[in-house]
Amino acid sequence: MENYLLCCDWGTSFFRLQLVHIADYTILDQEVSPDGIAATYNAWKLDAAGEAVPRSQFFRRQLHAQITRLAGRIGMSLDHVPVVISGMASSSIGMEDVPYATLPFALNGSRASVCYFDSQVEFPHDVYLVSGVRSGEDVMRGEETQLIGVTPLLGTVDRKLDDAIFICPGTHSKHMYVSQRQLVDFHTYMTGEVFNLLATHSILKNSVEVEHLTASLAIDPEAFKLGVREADACAILNRLFTIRTNQLFGKLSSQENALYLSGLLIGTELKPLRKPEKQELVLCCGSRLSPFYTLAIEELGLAERTTILSPELVDKAAIVGQVMLFQNHQKPEKEVVK
Known part of the structure; x- marks a missing residue:
């Protein structure tokens, strides 16, 4: 099984494990569950009260259960297949609290912060736990792995992207500033979280x-386009309240209001990207958010500067990034954790 890798994206509220063929990044099968880092950490705290199980051991036990399910479904042993984990597993509530990498961050992954766990009898897998990146005032976990994978996949794109801003939408959207094949700065926008809070609470x-x-x-x-335009022209805190009066005065339906709210928030996020005007933009977006960000980019007059990557390529980028990290950080002896 030396030609395969188990690629794990372990987020706060979800878990995804994929068996990948290293040579061509083909995904043979995957295991997805809602057993994210937060739920696993809470389960460990309850379990530790009675058994005092070390946190890293408990997380490996949970990971082994997922690997066993995946192996059973495909009908083959996955023993001794290495595991690369990115996301929140390297945080203070994860498998092990691993220090962030710092800027500038090379896009080949050579300066990534990776903690290596040797295989054990009860867990026959080497584990490569990938931490995130920090700046002086911001942090990210997971997006940097996707960025590492995106850049080699851009060979089919005509634009020169040595100096570009990569936009990665989500609950906490990231705008990642790349120069000379290095991540030199990034900014986080709480766009998705604010939308959910306003729409539900x-x-x-x-x-x-x-x-x-x-x-x-x-x-x-x-x-939606109205929201984007008004984010450009008006104070956001004032325009948010007009969602209430839109309903009271019968100006917009509740569905139209939701689109208007989305437009206001996404428009506010993207407005700063109009300057500097010469910098290329790259939209790295999944299928759910792609129509919203694509339309907002058009509405703000940014389309000519923007390369829009397909959701399929963006999904593949995370896998490519994990494979590259595995290849660049094999068994760093000084960081071995038993």
Whole structure:
């Protein structure tokens, strides 16, 4: 099984394990579950009260259960296949608290912070635990792995991207500034989290309907585009309250209001990218958010400067990044953790 790698993305609220053929990044099968880092950490605290199990051992036990399920489904042993883990598993509530890498961060992954765990009798897998990156005032975990994988996949893109801003939307969107094949700065925008908080826990929750939002955008995008434009022209805290009055005065339906809210927040996030005007933009977006960010980029007049990567390529980038990290950080003896 030396030609295979187990690639694990272990986030706060989700878990994904994929068996990957190293040579061509083909995914043979995967195991997905809601057993994210937060739930696993809470389970360890309850378990540790009775058994005093070391945290890293408990996490490996949970990981082994997922590997066993994957092996059973594909009908082959996965013993001794190495595991690369990125995401929140390297945080203070993860498998091991691993220090962040610092800037500038080389896009070949050579300066990544990786902690190596040797295989054990009860867990016959070498583990490569990838930490995130920090700046003077910001942090990321996982997006840097995706960025490492994206850059070699850009060979089919005509634009020169040695000096570019990579946009990675999500709950906490990242704008990653790349120069001379290095990540030199990045900024986090709480766009997705703020949308969810306002739509479910604020005075606006009865004024918006968030179900079928993507379908609503495809049918009638005008409310979304209005939100993007007004984010450009007005104070965001004032415009947010108009979502309430839009409903009270019958100006927009609840579905239109949800699109308007999305447009306001995404427009506010993207506005700073209009300067510097000469810098290329690269949108690295999954299928769920791609229509929203693509339309917002067009509405803000950024389309000519923007390379929009397909969601399929973005999904593949995380796998490529993990394979590259595995190849660049094999068994760093001074960091061995037993």
